[in-house]
Amino acid sequence: xxxxxxxxxxxxxxxxxxxxxxxxxxxxxxxxxxxxxxxxxxxxxxxxxxxxxxxxxxxxxxxxxxxxxxxxxxxxxxxxxxxxxxxxxxxxxxxxxxxxxxxxxxxxxxxxxxxxxxxxxxxxxxxxxxxxxxxxxxxxxxxxxxxxxxxxxxxxxxxxxx
Amino acid sequence: xxxxxxxxxxxxxxxxxxxxxxxxxxxxxxxxxxxxxxxxxxxxxxxxxxxxxxxxxxxxxxxxxxxxxxxxxxxxxxxxxxxxxxxxxxxxxxxxxxxxxxxxxxxxxxxxxxxxxxxxxxxxxxxxxxxxxxxxxxxxxxxxxxxxxxxxxxxxxxxxxxxxxxxxxxxxxxxxxxxxxxxxxxxxxx
Numbered sequence: 001x002x003x004x005x006x007x008x009x010x011x012x013x014x015x016x017x018x019x020x021x022x023x024x025x026x027x028x029x030x031x032x033x034x035x036x037x038x039x040x041x042x043x044x045x046x047x048x049x050x051x052x053x054x055x056x057x058x059x060x061x062x063x064x065x066x067x068x069x070x071x072x073x074x075x076x077x078x079x080x081x082x083x084x085x086x087x088x089x090x091x092x093x094x095x096x097x098x099x100x101x102x103x104x105x106x107x108x109x110x111x112x113x114x115x116x117x118x119x120x121x122x123x124x125x126x127x128x129x130x131x132x133x134x135x136x137x138x139x140x141x142x143x144x145x146x147x148x149x150x151x152x153x154x155x156x157x158x159x160x161x162x
Numbered sequence: 163x164x165x166x167x168x169x170x171x172x173x174x175x176x177x178x179x180x181x182x183x184x185x186x187x188x189x190x191x192x193x194x195x196x197x198x199x200x201x202x203x204x205x206x207x208x209x210x211x212x213x214x215x216x217x218x219x220x221x222x223x224x225x226x227x228x229x230x231x232x233x234x235x236x237x238x239x240x241x242x243x244x245x246x247x248x249x250x251x252x253x254x255x256x257x258x259x260x261x262x263x264x265x266x267x268x269x270x271x272x273x274x275x276x277x278x279x280x281x282x283x284x285x286x287x288x289x290x291x292x293x294x295x296x297x298x299x300x301x302x303x304x305x306x307x308x309x310x311x312x313x314x315x316x317x318x319x320x321x322x323x324x325x326x327x328x329x330x331x332x333x334x335x336x337x338x339x340x341x342x343x344x345x346x347x348x349x350x351x352x
Contacts, residue, residue: 019222042221042250044214045242052211053246056183056218059203059341060226061350064218082207083215087337149338 001131002162005030009038011135012065015142017092019057021050022067027096030161032067047072048079054091055083063145067094070111070155073118080122080151090145093153095119097128100158119153126153131160163298164324165192165260171298172258173197175305180227181219181348185212185236187267188329189260193231195330200347203340204333210239213247213257220252220313223348227254229309234261234275241283247314248288255313257284262321270323284316291315 008031020041024032035041044050047068054064068076073095084091098104099112111118119126125144129137137154145152165188173196176182181201184190190204205212216230237244237259247255263276285292291311295301301319308317335343342352 019218044246046240048208049211049214049240049243049246052208052214052240052243053218053221055211056215056220057222058218059181059215059344059350060219060222060348061345062222079208079211083205083211086207087341089341 003131003134003160005034005161008134008138008161009034009040011138015138016063016146017065017142019054019062019064020067021053021064022094023047023050023069023072024067025069025096025098027069027098027156027158028067028094028161031094047075051076051079051084051091055087055089058089058091063090065092065094069096070098070115071108073115074111077122080124084151085123088149090149091151092141092145093124093151094156095126095153096156097158115155119155124151124153126155128155128157129160163301163321164329165189165262165266165321166196166324166329167298168260168301168319168321169193169196171302172305175309176229177227177309180229181223181344183212183216183219183228183230185209185230185232187233187235187265189231189233190333191328191330194333200343203344204335206333206337210236210243212236213243214240216255216257217247217250217252220255221250224252224254226348228252228256230255230257232257232259234259234263234273234280235265237280238273238275238278244284244287244289244316248284251288251290252314253312256308256311257289257314257316259316259318260321261318262323264323266323267328281316281318289314289316294318294320296320
């Protein structure tokens with residue numbers, strides 16, 4: 001069962017998220033297209049730069065979402081460690097799970113294997129929704145982020161979105 | 163003209179209410195020593211991201227002026243940041259790069275900005291205005307006009323390495339205090 005991208009964007013907005021940046025991944029291309037259609041998405045050149053923009057947006061009163069492939073999580077670790085986690089600047093990381101269960105192109109296998117452990121190691125709480133749990137997981141992300149003032153992640157498995 | 167000299171000219175002229183994003187290393191320390199304000203944000207890590215943070219604030223609060231105080235090492239670490247600023251064209255964003263061609267806080271190791279013109283990169287990226295000053299007199303003459311420019315505007319300030327050691331004490335605010343302080347100053351609840 002897949003989840004509709006327009007419904008996903010509606011839920012993000014409903015949970016209070018109002019600033020969208022990142023770097024694309026094919027697993028969320030329909031979500032990005034929906035955000036572009038609504039003129040809500042400002043892409044960046046690198047995932048850590050997108051996190052910097054998101055941090056600035058938070059300082060200015062927004063609640064940001066940063067979309068990235070899990071390869072970009074590697075690029076992002078210093079920004080997360082020495083900006084967001086340090087300064088208590090929250091962001092929802094929408095991280096795709098390339099290399100899921102070891103079935104993917106070779107460049108994705110290492111990060112695909114360590115992704116959940118890497119998020120745990122950095123103290124970033126996450127959910128990896130199924131279509132059935134998505135609504136609750138988006139609400140969880142909004143509530144957890146506001147309560148903790150820390151980044152949280154939604155990990156997108158292959159085939160989740162239409 | 164050292165970083166401290168340049169900030170002695172620039173900092174008092176910054177209009178009230180302007181958000182100042184300071185790059186890490188000596189820039190934040192010198193900026194805090196020159197003129198600490200509630201609207202000042204000091205990066206102590208996340209090298210390279212001052213311009214990115216600045217454009218985020220500028221997009222979130224389009225009616226507020228945002229001034230990024232950056233350095234050559236920082237700009238070189240995230241050249242894509244110049245591209246993003248130039249592409250999004252925030253009219254309320256001003257970007258200063260203090261360029262001493264060195265990583266001053268790690269022991270003054272040279273950067274490549276002596277042979278790569280960062281102001282020309284900003285111009286090619288598409289900043290609305292780009293300038294370069296190399297003397298205290300030229301800086302003093304440019305500051306009032308620069309602070310009133312329509313952004314994105316980029317001013318490269320050539321500076322000399324200061325005396326060894328930091329140009330000011332460590333930032334007295336904890337990182338999370340800084341987040342709350344800036345947000346309150348911007349009228350956002352913490």
